[in-house]
Amino acid sequence: xxxxxxxxxxxxxxxxxxxxxxxxxxxxxxxxxxxxxxxxxxxxxxxxxxxxxxxxxxxxxxxxxxxxxxxxxxxxxxxxxxxxxxxxxxxxxxxxxxxxxxxxxxxxxxxxxxxxxxxxxxxxxxxxxxxxxxxxxxxxxxxxxxxxxxxxxxxxxxxxxxxxxxxxxxxxxxxxxxxxxxxxxxxxxxxxxxxxxxxxxxxxxxxxxxxxxxxxxxxxxxxxxxxxxxxxxxxxxxxxxxxxxxxxxxxxxxxxxxxxxxxxxxxxxxxxxxxxxxxxxxxxxxxxxxxxxxxxxxxxxxxxxxxxxxxxxxxxxxxxxxxxxxxxxxxxxxxxxxxxxxxxxxxxxxxxxxxxxxxxxxxxxxxxxxxxxxxxxxxxxx
Numbered sequence: 534x535x536x537x538x539x540x541x542x543x544x545x546x547x548x549x550x551x552x553x554x555x556x557x558x559x560x561x562x563x564x565x566x567x568x569x570x571x572x573x574x575x576x577x578x579x580x581x582x583x584x585x586x587x588x589x590x591x592x593x594x595x596x597x598x599x600x601x602x603x604x605x606x607x608x609x610x611x612x613x614x615x616x617x618x619x620x621x622x623x624x625x626x627x628x629x630x631x632x633x634x635x636x637x638x639x640x641x642x643x644x645x646x647x648x649x650x651x652x653x654x655x656x657x658x659x660x661x662x663x664x665x666x667x668x669x670x671x672x673x674x675x676x677x678x679x680x681x682x683x684x685x686x687x688x689x690x691x692x693x694x695x696x697x698x699x700x701x702x703x704x705x706x707x708x709x710x711x712x713x714x715x716x717x718x719x720x721x722x723x724x725x726x727x728x729x730x731x732x733x734x735x736x737x738x739x740x741x742x743x744x745x746x747x748x749x750x751x752x753x754x755x756x757x758x759x760x761x762x763x764x765x766x767x768x769x770x771x772x773x774x775x776x777x778x779x780x781x782x783x784x785x786x787x788x789x790x791x792x793x794x795x796x797x798x799x800x801x802x803x804x805x806x807x808x809x810x811x812x813x814x815x816x817x818x819x820x821x822x823x824x825x826x827x828x829x830x831x832x833x834x835x836x837x838x839x840x841x842x843x844x845x846x847x848x849x850x851x852x853x854x855x856x857x858x859x860x861x862x863x864x865x866x867x868x869x870x871x872x873x874x875x876x877x878x879x880x881x882x883x884x885x886x887x888x889x890x891x892x893x894x895x896x897x898x899x900x901x902x903x904x905x906x907x908x909x910x911x912x913x914x915x
Contacts, residue, residue, distance in 0.1 A: 537786040542591040544660065544692035546598040552593045555604040563615040564608070568624050569690055573678040574765045575774075580631045581677035586694040589671070593691050597678065602632045612637040617701045618712075619643045619656045621721075626729040639725040642697060644715050645704040648847035650863035660696055663703060725897075736830055737763065741779050749829035750822065755786035757821035757891045761813060773793035777806065791818040840876075847911055852888060854910045858903070868901065882907055 545554050558564050565586045572578035583594040596602055609616060609628070613820075616636055618624055620643040625700045628634040646654040651662070660666045673687045674728040708714040721785050736757035744755055759782060766776045784801040785791060796802060802811075840848075852875060857864040870878075883889045886904035 541589065542586075542593055542688065544595065544596040544687060545592045548599065548601070548604075550601060551594065552604050553595070556813065558592070559608050559614070559703055560586060561614060563587070563617060564700070565617045565694040566624070566626060566692045567618065567690070567697075567702075569677040571676050571678040573674055573772060575678065576770050578627075578772075579678070580627050582682075582690050583628075584690050584694045586698070587692070588698060591691040591694055593687050594630070595682075605632075606634055610637050614638060615640050615701075617697045618877060619659075619697060619700075620722055624726055625725060625727055625870055630729040636725045639721045640701050640705075640717075641721050641724060642704055644720055644724065645708060647700070647865065647868060648713050648717050648720075649704060649707045649711065652865075656693070659700065664696060664701060665789060666696065688727050716896075716902070719896055719898050736798060738830070738832075741783060743783055745832045745834075747832070749831055750756070750824070750833060751786050753824055753829050754791070754818050754819040755782060757817040758782040758786060758814060761817045762807050762808075765810065765813075771774065777802070777810075785814065785818065791815055791822070825857070843882075844876075844879045845883065848875055850910050850913070851875045851878060854906065858906070869903070874899075878907060878911070882911060885911065890904070 543554075545551055559696060565584075568580050568583045569582040569584075570578050571581050580596055583596060585592050585594065585605075585608075595600070606871045608614060613639045617640050619641065621636075621641040623640075625636055627634070633783075641657070643654050643656070648658050651659060653659070653662075657670065659670045660668055669689065669692075672686050674700060674715075674902060675686065677690075679687075707713060708717055736756055738747075738752055738756045741755060741759065743858040744752060758777075762773055762776050762782065765771075766773050767824075769776070784799060785796065788795055792815055793807065796807050796811055796814065797804075802814075843888045851870065853869055855875065856866050862869070871894075874892070877892050877894045878889070881888070881891050883891065886900065889895060889904050889907065890902045
């Protein structure tokens with residue numbers, strides 16, 4: 534199918550319309566899916582629009598006007614109907630988080646684009662290459678929770694799924710020709726199982742880059758500042774980065790002296806931020822600085838693998854083989870094997886392809902396609 538069909542979409546914002554469209558799509562073999570959210574504008578992000586399309590029509594579903602999206606669950610969980618996404622990770626997490634929707638039979642065109650050898654796999658770059666189409670990203674950063682939506686915004690959202698089915702068909706054909714379709718099938722199956730990460734009481738500093746370099750007392754200060762940011766963001770319904778950036782709080786936590794004058798001199802915050810929140814930041818920092826030694830947090834460290842000479846040599850051999858093999862296949866080397874996978878293989882030191890099952894990080898397609906070569910590389914004499 535080529536993407537030259539006339540473009541049609543319909544707005545779905547009543548329970549009756551949702552039931553009707555869910556029934557219609559349930560008779561299809563493949564549907565394309567995308568969503569719009571408000572993650573850049575609110576403290577707790579949510580799905581604000583859900584677009585589902587077949588070969589002839591796109592349904593633009595408004596979950597903010599519908600209390601229940603359960604009529605869509607059978608569609609998404611039906612393994613006989615393929616669901617085509619582009620860059621599905623965030624969408625899958627969001628659909629499960631907000632609506633408890635599971636995805637069966639996923640095909641991710643972004644992932645597939647990387648596996649056929651596209652250097653750039655974003656939708657805009659892929660559609661330009663494949664269909665000579667320039668996507669209009671005018672509304673990409675808009676707050677999709679605001680109602681009413683303009684007709685232009687609704688059409689923009691609908692067009693994001695317009696090309697996905699024809700794109701998927703082309704990619705599947707190329708993957709079959711390259712013998713890589715099974716690789717992508719397994720990757721998509723794994724991707725369909727991802728879920729939104731829950732904090733579960735873990736320290737906030739674990740999500741702050743560089744926090745592992747801080748000594749315990751400064752780590753306590755950073756945690757206290759991050760907790761304050763959470764409270765402010767929740768109260769104002771703002772995303773965290775719009776209150777304070779991570780690097781700003783990291784710089785404050787690293788300061789030898791933390792008071793209002795020091796905040797102004799450090800340049801980590803704007804004058805407006807200091808005026809609004811300076812006293813609260815100083816208070817939070819001082820509370821952390823006054824903690825006793827046994828109250829201070831410690832950064833959780835993963836056990837360091839024993840990378841002796843023999844393991845490092847095997848790692849180097851694997852890396853050399855991987856880079857050359859990936860180049861011949863026209864793939865990013867990290868698709869073939871990640872650094873973590875190579876480290877595990879080097880540690881296990883498999884003597885035959887069956888022994889590769891001991892490497893839990895390896896996917897089945899990697900063992901099947903490259904197992905013999907990997908073992909041969911590891912067991913070649915120096």
